[in-house]
Amino acid sequence: MMHLDFDTPIDRCGTQSYKWDGTLAEFGRKDVIPMWVADMDFPCAPEILDAFSDRVRHGIMGYTIRSQQYMDAVRGWFRNRHSWDVSxxxxxxxxxxxxxxxxxxxxxxxxxxxxxxMQTPNYDALMNSVSAGGRIISENPLKVVNNRYELDFDGLEQILALPRTKILLMSNPNNPTGRLWTPEELSRLGDLCAQHHVTIISDDIHADIVMPGYHYTPLPSLSPELAQRSVLLTSTNKTFNLGGLQMATLVIYDEVLRSRFNQVMARYQTRLDNLFGAIALETAYTSCGYWLDAVISYINENRKALEAFIRTELPQLTAYPMESTYFSWIDFSGLGKGEGLERFLIDTCGVAFTPGREFSAGYGQFMRVNLACRRELLLTAFRQIRQNI
Ligand SMILES: Cc1ncc(COP(=O)(O)O)c(C=O)c1O
Incomplete structure (x- = not known):
């Protein structure tokens, strides 16, 4: 098998990288170690880069349709990776x-x-989509039981019964906590939504990145009824580090909803594909599972290295168990910085994480730390914190 190197630095500055070139606008400092927005500092799978090069040499970048191989690649990925047969x-x-x-x-x-x-904490862009659209977020806060985030079913039952409740919008795994919902949790949640005629939108964009010992279950795979009541969204974006290509795959079993969705896409002329996205998707889903396995294994080693560092050098921090995603969700309240925490980390320590407050009020002492970077950079960031406390 090809050796993949995730340790050699690749300079991303000056490449229009949101993560690296966007820190001045986002945090007021150019020279911070950026461990915030959700992309990886790792190069894409070589097969994807080769497929891009072939296409560039061809020279024509016209409008792009989806081939039968493309559909087969998506279905093959769901089947082989997640034992799910999607029609x-x-x-x-x-x-x-x-x-x-x-x-x-x-x-x-x-x-x-x-x-x-929405279960909170949750990804801020999902919450913004609800509020910017003039809808009301009914928060169903997650609760911590034995150091693990759990769904609050009693609270859920109460808010599902509120008038004008139409949708449950969730992330599986939950971003930022990394919790992967179990089949039992998903079935119970699905039954409650069915009782209240609520449609489930499940954003599973991070679901391919699963740590050893954990398992991902796509909600619609649990029963034909749940498949009819839900929409699942996924992408090659997080899995294969292709965020700049802006792709999304949806599974919509409800024929009427799917046709209405497709009509909107046709109206906006977005039904065709992004050429490089299409090339990447087909290559990734058919040939790059091994690359993803290597990335997961590297991130898992980063997680272990960070947890070991916290244990010995920064016991004031609490990192929650990372089941999925490449984020560590960390409680920094033990540093005693209070409201000054964010500026302390940026101005004094030179590290930029995603502040917990973005995922819901009440998480001002939490940080979401992106571990999809070189191990040495990760440890440097935490050494800088250690030196400054
Ligand atoms: C849960 C979740 N959904 C969606 C996105 C963004 O997806 P896209 O760029 O395809 O809109 C992210 C990116 O961080 C995410 O974490």
């Missing part, structure tokens, strides 16, 4: 990305003033 008819796509598609779905499934249930 070809249920597949649809949204080249502008997952958040674009979520906004279209919110518009199709609800009216301004309706309620949308």
């Amino acid at each position: 070809e008819e249920a597949l649809t796509f949204a080249p502008p990305g997952v958040i674009f598609a979520v906004n279209v779905l919110i518009d199709l499934l609800s009216e301004p003033g309706d309620r949308i249930v």
